[in-house]
Amino acid sequence: MKPRRGAKDRFTVKGNAIVAGGAGTPGIRACDALLEHGLSGLMMIDLNPAVAKKEIAAMQAKFPDAQVRALDRPVDVTDEEAVEAAVEDATRELGPITTLISFVGVYDIRTNTISPGYMDTILNEGDEIMKHREIWAARNPSGRTGSPSELTGTVLLLASDAGTYINGMDIVVDGGQILFS
Numbered sequence: 732m733k734p735r736r737g738a739k740d741r742f743t744v745k746g747n748a749i750v751a752g753g754a755g756t757p758g759i760r761a762c763d764a765l766l767e768h769g770l771s772g773l774m775m776i777d778l779n780p781a782v783a784k785k786e787i788a789a790m791q792a793k794f795p796d797a798q799v800r801a802l803d804r805p806v807d808v809t810d811e812e813a814v815e816a817a818v819e820d821a822t823r824e825l826g827p828i829t830t831l832i833s834f835v836g837v838y839d840i841r842t843n844t845i846s847p848g849y850m851d852t853i854l855n856e857g858d859e860i861m862k863h864r865e866i867w868a869a870r871n872p873s874g875r876t877g878s879p880s881e882l883t884g885t886v887l888l889l890a891s892d893a894g895t896y897i898n899g900m901d902i903v904v905d906g907g908q909i910l911f912s
């Protein structure tokens with residue numbers, strides 16, 4: 732194998748993934764990054780899948796050679812039966828599932844977690860917490876809160892061959908916040 736090819740392959744994502752809580756901003760960014768890196772099939776499941784209809788359509792157009800799907804019924808990841816049924820549906824539609832990622836709590840065949848710092852998602856929106864956002868940014872060594880797209884590098888590391896021996900780890904992606912805590 733050519734050396735430069737090896738470098739590219741290391742961060743290639745193979746197979747099919749289920750992304751739970753995928754309709755939220757961090758989930759959508761991660762789905763897009765996984766597809767950019769070669770994911771063959773995606774099944775997004777969420778308590779509120781309707782909110783991501785536009786984003787799913789955009790990803791279907793952007794990645795025509797991949798199978799990009801979202802279960803169009805609500806799936807609660809704390810409901811074992813609902814998750815089992817979702818996995819069955821995903822497997823039937825995509826084939827064997829190789830990667831499970833959850834933005835309601837992350838799980839995988841290898842089990843790793845990502846602990847984000849304060850990120851710019853709907854959770855942290857609104858004028859009433861503007862003061863808090865300013866304090867979070869001021870107290871962060873990076874001087875700002877994080878963009879959900881800044882979690883994708885870690886998602887790719889864990890989902891690709893670059894991370895096959897990372898197991899049982901929690902990776903903190905917080906701009907250095909932990910240093911000040």
Ligand SMILES: NC(=O)c1ccc[n+]([C@@H]2O[C@H](COP(=O)([O-])OP(=O)(O)OC[C@H]3O[C@@H](n4cnc5c(N)ncnc54)[C@H](O)[C@@H]3O)[C@@H](O)[C@H]2O)c1
Pocket residue numbers: 751752753754755756757758776777778779806807808809834835836846847848849850851852853854855
């Ligand atoms: N935004 C932050 O600053 C921040 C920081 C640290 C940790 N987190 C954690 O990261 C995760 C996602 O972040 P967010 O909340 O900002 O993004 P978000 O609200 O944009 O995405 C979360 C998604 O999960 C779905 N969801 C919630 N409960 C579910 C359930 N039981 N079953 C299936 N889907 C469910 C929601 O419908 C939503 O689409 C959360 O667990 C949150 O606690 C967020």
